[in-house]
Amino acid sequence: MPSKHTARLGALTVAAVCSAVSTVVVTAPAQADAATRTGSVRIHDIQGGTRISPLAGQQVTDVPGVVTGVRTYGSSRGFWFQDTRPDDDPATSEGVFVFTGSTPAVAVGDSVTVSGTVTEYVPGGTSSGNQSVTQISRPTVTVLSGGNPVPAAKAVDARSVPGTYAPQGDPAAGGSVNGLALRPKEYALDFYESLEGMNVKAADVRVVTATDPYTELWATVKPWENRSLRGATVYGSYEDQNTGRLQIQSLGAAADFPDANVGDVLKGTTAGPLDYSQYGGYTLVANRLGKLEPGGLERETTREQTRGELAVATYNVENLDPSDDTFAAHAAAIVNNLRSPDIVALEEIQDDDGATDSGVVDADRTVGKLVEAIEAAGGPAYEWRSISPEDKADGGEPGGNIRQVFLFDPERVSFTDRAGGDATTAVGVTKVRGKARLTASPGRIDPANAAWRNSRKPLVGEFVFRGETVFVVANHFASKGGDQALHSQYQPPARSSETQRHLQATVVNTFVKEILKAQRDADVVVLGDINDYEFSRTTQLLEKDGALWSAIRSLPRNERYTYAYQGNAQVLDQILVSPSVRWSWGWSYDSVHINSEFHDQISDHDPQVLRFRP
Template identity: 75%
Template sequence: MASKSSTRLAALTVAAVCSAASTVVLTAPAHAGSAADAPVRVHDIQGSTRLSPYAGKQVADVAGIVTGVRGYGSSKGFWIQDPRPDADPATSEGVFVFTNAVPTVAAGDAVTVSGTVSEYVPGGASSGNQSLTEITRPTVTVVSGGNALPAATAVSARSVPRAYAPEGDAAAGGSVNGLRLRPDRYALDLYESLEGMTVEVADARVVGATDPYTELWVTVKPWENPNRRGGTVYGSYDAQNTGRLQIQSLGKPADFPDANVGDTLAGTTAGPLDYNQFGGYTLVASELGSLESGGTRRESTRPQSGRELAVATYNVENLDPSDDTFAAHADAIVHHLKSPDIVSLEEIQDNNGATDDGTVAADATIGRLIDAIAAAGGPRYAWRGIDPVDKADGGEPGGNIRQAFLFNPERVSFTDRAGGDATTATGVRRVRGEAELTHSPGRVDPANPAWENSRKPLAGEFVFRGRTVFVIANHFNSKGGDQGLTAQYQPPSRSSETQRHLQAKAVNTFVKDILSAQRNADVVALGDINDFEFSRTARILEDGGALWSAVKSLPRSERYSYVYQGNSQVLDQILVSPSIRWAGGLSYDSVHVNAEFHDQVSDHDPQVLRFRP
């Protein structure tokens, strides 16, 4: 079995010190044996649960074939796989050897490894992520080179179970770590039982576009909650879409394909199955399928009619004057959104972006976007907004993100009432039988603790064809801090919801104040809600029938504005009061111009609502 590489038969030692800052050793059940027993095999180390029975212990002369080498990034090392598997489907035959330096072994080397077994938690224990079983501080001996690699295990629609994860052990705080793996029943158990092994997918459809970190998402279940553009829709907390898998490259990033949702990695994509902080189970491909285009194109909505008011929401992702995306955003607004009458913009940064020098004004940012829209053939929009208190609204440090209104003055007028600022709340009063805002533009309840370190809603009065329309632009607290779908805690904790629920309550109360003053008032609350249309956040916004999320007028398979980890999902919403919902003629469109594409200028798709006030 030896080849030219057999000249390296002499013992090769790879010394490494594993940084205590990057490794978390989790406790595991005590193992009856010791390092003095018969040589430990890889499947012994992996065990039949998520935690190795050898965690924290020394092992010696663990044999395997090198199946992949990672000489880049912060997790340098290599994978080995035992070519002589045991009969237990719960025990993986592969394991990662963390060297903390560029390894000097090669794929096909037969090696023995001695070192310490560790359970590394990407992101740290507070992330709630599962752990990756590793051998650290290794001493590696190359026995031979040029050996055949173990055959890859196919991950397919047939092999991946329909159920996503077991219920966590209540006695262990909801953790699944101590549960015996059941790879025939749960998708996460199957992936864990293959951790470190070479796996392959065939003709896999792309459901998450290539991102700046040279990774994408595929599904091995193309029929699982599909939409017409090739994605996989996330429609409830009980439908996590088990066929999704992240793909990275073990080779040069330059070789990684620029894929869009709906494309296909044709042929075989194969490599070791890893686990990381941002994607969970990840196929690190030493062999990539060829990219076949699915023909996905950017959508365009229809223009509004003369009697229809078109209101849109668009998260422009930390836009500041130094960006080179203004022309692309203008193209989206003019040619794909068809120049809506009112546009709520989220993530408008101040005039010098992330520079933290006390600047809060954003007139240069918005002015440059207005100019770009006009240059693209759109209207010369006017705008309204309120500058935040410096560093009070979260987002990128120094950026002072906020919402702002664009409006086409040839179609819509804005009712200005002075006095609104970053800390002064706008109120509602009844004047001659109709509701009006005390400040327009104004902020909604900005002193409410619900908005701490988060964006305060911006409210304004518009007039279209003699009818007043109240518009409330929102950007709720992000999902940062929530546990991922592949967390060791099942179901995962969604701690960020607490603040969004309070924010939703504040907005709902404000809308009820308007409707109390004028029962038939036209109210639109829109923006980056950072939560799903089926979430409790949405239910609180809708409480008492004050609002209704118009994305629910679309078929379930078409409800999405964002793609995260291969799940097409709703984060951006437009909610309307009963007078708009029941008047007839409501038309809603989620315009897919960004989220499905590798060359996106924002990670959000804009939403457009058309109705007749």
């Protein structure tokens, strides 16, 4: 059941009914008390005490309840209804979704009976590993009366949501939790599942992932759970998944959904049915939204480097190509928020015709347009270096040929050009008069290695600042695509994408060791979109044998993030440094939050800046 808004939503009205559902409207006065009528099967019998209905695949007849929400948009049209006579088992939900496939002819407050087939629908398909939604399909709906009181919403708050996220999956079922008895007082995922389809409410919730283009946001019902200084909820380990996170959508008009930033508050009550979606798991689909109370969050600005400091930055500009309208905004961010770093490693620079699959691989127009915009914004006249990839060999958006690019300020730093680097030639390290040097600059690290199959190859270059050589390696490791979600039915979820990043980290670590073998005190900066956390095995392999150290760990734990996803502020972008940089005097690191916390972001990544004295 896709969760994305596809059309503007209007008032809930009775509409024409297609063959997917039969509706009988009963208007007799004698039916005024029909909300209390019983059937042979109740909703809690359908939901059962596990994630899979004990009646899955079976027909049910005249299941009673009151409509609590109606979804009239997208491919998952239908309604939620809830029993007014609950049982005394906290594990069995009293609400369920009825999939009609067309605009349902019911309204909130209608007392109905529903007959149909109990099914388990897996958003995203069974291969996604997602949990399923219990629903009634191919329904026959009888409306008994209208205007009935909606069952009181169940509170979802810091007291009701357990502190442990999920149970351990059953090894006999491949790690699935589907067959386990729900323990809603022990596990957050069990608690949410025990409310699937029911009317729930959350009060005064703080936004922890800004409103996205699909009119969704994430809030937390646990205001102090791993809170950052700016109001985010920080993801600090695989064992601490932040149980208070809850996705919020709306059953109202998409145009009326608030443009919220991290730290804003939905003041008052937000209430509606609890759904489960492919794009975030348990979701409060609100027919009542709290009033947005802005938190006043502002974009950060880092300090300017001093005369003797070299400033090196990394910035993922999210599939930038000449057709985009974000060049001026990116330029302003680099000049004003990053204070014009001496070296900027850019990720996701696309070729000159963007995603058009034309065989074009060069990015002169793309980079040239950005350089011009930076100068127009009052920044330096940056020069740049890069290596164009082979067509469609580096992953990313098909036809886009994304790559890393070095910008550098020639008034502050020089680039050591050394011929020989191309898309397929591996750069090497030699030792000349006791100093390490690259065989090609710019160059690519081991591009034929299987670790880089359909992925970006690292770009390395030699820079000179105040007479000292600095080696910079720009990276964009393989994405997390294909990993199971935190809310997966498999616990712990599988992170299959790690395999390639582990190989990539090993290749980069080996290359850095070659530089350090040639020159023990070489200044090496490895940076970019690593697509993995500072506590991950990927980072450990980059740091192996002390060759590198991730500078984001110099920040307090509640300030370590560069990206926001499904309510978790997390680290994907990193700057790692060799021992000579780490132990140098007075270096500093800053994750500059200009994108990840804002609904009007120009990239989904925050840039980082390292300043040190080579």
